Amino acid sequence: MTSETPENITGGCLCGGVRYIITFPPDFSFESTTCQCSQCRKNSGSLIMRSLNVPLSALKYSSQDTLSTYRATPKAERGFCSKCGSFLSWRNESEQTISLTVGAFDEEVLSRWGVLLTDAKTHLWCEDEIPGVTDHLKGEKWKLDCTGEGAERMN
Ligand SMILES: [Zn+2]
Numbered sequence: 001m002t003s004e005t006p007e008n009i010t011g012g013c014l015c016g017g018v019r020y021i022i023t024f025p026p027d028f029s030f031e032s033t034t035c036q037c038s039q040c041r042k043n044s045g046s047l048i049m050r051s052l053n054v055p056l057s058a059l060k061y062s063s064q065d066t067l068s069t070y071r072a073t074p075k076a077e078r079g080f081c082s083k084c085g086s087f088l089s090w091r092n093e094s095e096q097t098i099s100l101t102v103g104a105f106d107e108e109v110l111s112r113w114g115v116l117l118t119d120a121k122t123h124l125w126c127e128d129e130i131p132g133v134t135d136h137l138k139g140e141k142w143k144l145d146c147t148g149e150g151a152e153r154m155n
């Protein structure tokens, strides 16, 4: 156990309309994941989407005037800023957790805690990875999700 973990971090969208603070529970395991599903790719505009899954109760918005949501699938909600377009979160509504895009964490947070917060060793939806472009990641590759029915390792 190391004490070198943050108690809380801040983040938000590009224009500042959405701001939040995450207060980590004492037993929190800092493990981000990447998602290569075609929806996250389109939604983020990035080849690989990276997020940190936290308990819903750990997230408090200090400003959410421009927070909006979009459903690409019936059970999952994507949070974004309706003014500047930042993609901020993904949540399966049957779970009490929310995945926050790590690129929306504040710069000083990433400077200090970037490795801890973003070093993903679990990669989801690798079924959709692009040969020669996004198939270089090291760690556990899962065909779709890594939990629940149909979870299947690729390596
Ligand atoms: Zn914004």
Ligand SMILES: [Zn+2]
Binding pocket: 035, 036, 037, 038, 039, 040, 041, 049, 125
């Ligand atoms: Zn995805």
